[in-house]
Amino acid sequence: MSMMDQDILKVLYTQEEIAARVKELGDQMYKDFKGKNPLFVSVLRGAFIFMADIVRACQVKSDVEFIAVSSYGNATRSSGAVQITHDIQQDISGRNLVVIEDILDSGNTLSFLKQYFLTKGAASVSICTLLDKPSRRTKVITADYIGFTVPDEFVVGYGLDYCQKYRNLPYIGVLKPEVYSGE
Numbered sequence: 001m002s003m004m005d006q007d008i009l010k011v012l013y014t015q016e017e018i019a020a021r022v023k024e025l026g027d028q029m030y031k032d033f034k035g036k037n038p039l040f041v042s043v044l045r046g047a048f049i050f051m052a053d054i055v056r057a058c059q060v061k062s063d064v065e066f067i068a069v070s071s072y073g074n075a076t077r078s079s080g081a082v083q084i085t086h087d088i089q090q091d092i093s094g095r096n097l098v099v100i101e102d103i104l105d106s107g108n109t110l111s112f113l114k115q116y117f118l119t120k121g122a123a124s125v126s127i128c129t130l131l132d133k134p135s136r137r138t139k140v141i142t143a144d145y146i147g148f149t150v151p152d153e154f155v156v157g158y159g160l161d162y163c164q165k166y167r168n169l170p171y172i173g174v175l176k177p178e179v180y181s182g183e
């Protein structure tokens with residue numbers, strides 16, 4: 001047991017379960033995007049691990065971009081305002097975008113980004129999220145590809161963080177409440 005494992009209340013999805021689901025999503029997206037030269041846009045930092053796995057699970061001719069946004073600070077709830085802190089580096093007009101996100105929670109981030117990319121001329125914007133937490137949605141937005149639907153609990157691992165930590169856990173787990181109860 002590592003120091004990080006000790007802060008985990010329970011494991012929701014093991015490394016093997018995640019890998020199997022990522023393969024299914026990759027197969028599904030392969031059928032949908034074959035010949036469409038999609039541009040995968042990863043939302044930093046939480047989606048970096050999912051991005052690396054999903055693009056290899058979906059063997060279509062494609063390219064990758066990264067965008068960084070901030071809306072959370074170090075709290076476990078969204079402040080609502082989304083700011084782009086690192087933008088994509090190319091013209092996306094006419095491109096079929098697939099936004100790769102770690103978790104769809106309130107929907108603030110993805111509804112902002114979807115509108116942003118459409119305004120910049122994307123032909124289509126699809127959303128692929130590893131996790132969906134529909135119980136907390138405040139914006140009307142749904143993902144096209146969902147890894148797992150999760151209950152209203154704060155989760156970490158496989159890219160997801162608490163105060164920038166736990167991203168490198170190979171599984172997804174629920175943090176012990178006492179780890180963030182000082183908030």
Ligand code: IMP
Nearest residue numbers: 046078104105106107108109154155160
């Ligand atoms: P939204 O804008 O409220 O949909 O939130 C999306 C972002 O909030 C995600 O990209 C995550 O960075 C963060 N987030 C939401 N819920 C969790 C969670 O349970 N664990 C870790 N990060 C989360």
Ligand code: MG
Nearest residue numbers: 044045046102
């Ligand atoms: Mg994030």
